[in-house]
Amino acid sequence: MEFVPNDEQIFFQETTRKFLSVHCPIPVVRALESAPAGYDPQYWRQGADLGWTSLLVPAEAGGGSLSEGGLMDLVLVAEEMGRMVSPGPLAPVNVVASAVAAGGSAAQQAAVLPGLLSGETVAAWCGEHPVEGVIDGENLLLSGLASPVEAGAQAQHLLVAVRTEGGLRQVLVPGDASGVTVTPLGGLDLVRRFAEVRFDQVVTTPAERIGADEDAAEAIEHQLQIACVVQCAETVGAMSRAFEMTLEYLGDRYSFGRPLASYQALKHRMADNKMWLEASHAVMTAAAGAVASGSPAAGEMVSAAKTWIGPHATELIQDCVQLHGGIGVTWEHDLHLYLRRTTVNRVTHGTPEYHAERIATQLLGAVS
């Protein structure tokens, strides 16, 4: 069933759009290039007030959403942030908040959720780069490298996946825990910050575990799915905006006495771009719906979305650059912000090839 936003969701989306256009228009995004965190903490708290961080957390844990489960609401926020290439750790905070709400102890929830939901603190998700864990009595000693980790250097909390003899485990550790070294990385996006997070014999106690041991693998897969859905929604928003800018430009720009938009060669490329855009939107929504409803096909749909959207997004925006002519490869024009964001999104949380291999494993079995 195709996702159709209800009136409340449309209002919520419009509120987010208005907020971003007033508080974080593109010149502000550009100015944040030199900010260490890539965003203004005040902006993030205001976003949290609008509900950006509480959508995947049940009401009894202090969260709240407009739709069942909240993922479709979060998709709307992510699309809007993509349209404005907005800063802020939307995916990691929501993934970690949702994981803590689902598997965290009462003490962990009380310690972590209020800060994340109010925007006072942020969290980073290291779930896709498991580190090694050695069981030491009751404790688990972590060693290894997780990288790149979005908002790793800004995060007060790290949700870490750990590979042990007994299988995967999850722990939530403070960003400044003893033995944790966080090193900021340079990056393509002007405002999205990544870090490498090194664990050197980090001692974690049973109280720091998240969820039951036997649930960890499934929980981490679910977190990956949420992260990918948010990322794909953001990419689709960015594609939409770049496409609109280009369509408008083709109408305004004249050469040889006629608008560029009147040339059939260019019209046909825009038709293809429109098709890629709608197809990307469709598969993103289908993946979000599958994850939101707990469908057994969720993993497959998410990987289909990741496989399809990444290359089509960058190809579409590269073509927007081409259609703009020389101005498209200048710093001054905004298109490169969109190209930066969608390129980063294409290659993180699994490259298209990685996700295609997940699909192949389902169709052909694992490579022995």
Add this chain to the structure above:
Amino acid sequence: MTTESVEEFRHRARAWLAEAMPRLSGAMPDRLDDNRRQVERVLQRTLWEGGFAGIGFPAEYGGGGLAPEYQRAFSEESLPYDMPVSLNVPTLGILAATLVDFGTHEQKARHLPAILRGEELWVQFLSEPSGGSDLAGCLTRADRDGDLFIMNGSKIWSSAAFVSDYALCLARTNWDVPKHRGLTMFIVKIHQPGIQVEQIRQVDGSMEFCQEFFDDVPIPVADVLGEVDDGWTVATRLLVHERNAVGGGSPYTSGRSGGHESSGQDDSLAQMVRQQGRAGDTHLRQLVAEAHVRGLVGGALIQRVTSGVSRGQMLPSAGSLLKLFSATNVMRRYEIGLELAGEGAAAWPASSAGVAQRLSEATLWRQGLSLGGGSNEIQRNIISERLLGMPREFAADRDVPYRDVRRGGARG
């Protein structure tokens, strides 16, 4: 019948299908030949008797009168069964759909129940040897003579006309007005004196396509569909139905809408790779996954566009997105098939009629879906002009009485 929920309907359909319809056996569908067509007419009759024919068609004319969700549920449940899928396109999804929109009560009462019973197969007589994409530039003429029109001319590229019963035929009834305003759509009985049907051999050896020649064919005025000289309105709607049906977004088709190969959801590519013992080849795994992903994306796009159009949030011409997607998808899918087949696509043992042979022969036909029902170039014009609002192409024949328009003679 009281209002039945989609889920209740689905359960009833599931039980009925298991009882009444034969299960699909082999991985590959039978070739569409005369025998197969006869089988499908009988299958359609079975659907009719079970009350599951034409789920989306008006109840007044023998259909189910139900919303697209019901049809979709039935189609999903029907996937394991042998269904009369060749009736979907063009009979149900295009011609019957156009009859619903423009037919008089008498026309609908006469034809729709017969169609839903599998007794009438329909085709479209639109393209002409001189025409190609310029459909409205048609030269077949129908001249008024009392209660009759007398038709002369020729139509081409009509699929399976030789085994079909009726056609919707676009002909020029007025030469003194610009081309779009002098056309009329007719209901034409195919097998009658004055109409000669010739089959055309296609690149893959099959004989689906036909050319028809009309020699003083009398057509009763009562068989005009829509208004005289307003046939372009009917043709335009017919084309919308065609793009939806071919793109997979029709509310009137039942069962899988494309062939097995175009749906992307079948297992044939994975099966071929496994049979070759190359399931561990990284490159081939990527290709198999790509084909599968394209099928999933196509399905999601169909849902997005059909939902958007039915809610009025997208223009009906958004169906062109489906048509273009599905045509370009088939192109890529056949390329992937060819690469997977390797040498098997060039030569095969006489005893084998394997997946590789079927795929490589189908590859010759790869551009078929990119040509039929409005070429990809026409779909791109529609998307850019009607969906995106970009300026229309220059047309030398706009607002010129058709008899004064310059015409070439090349076969198109």
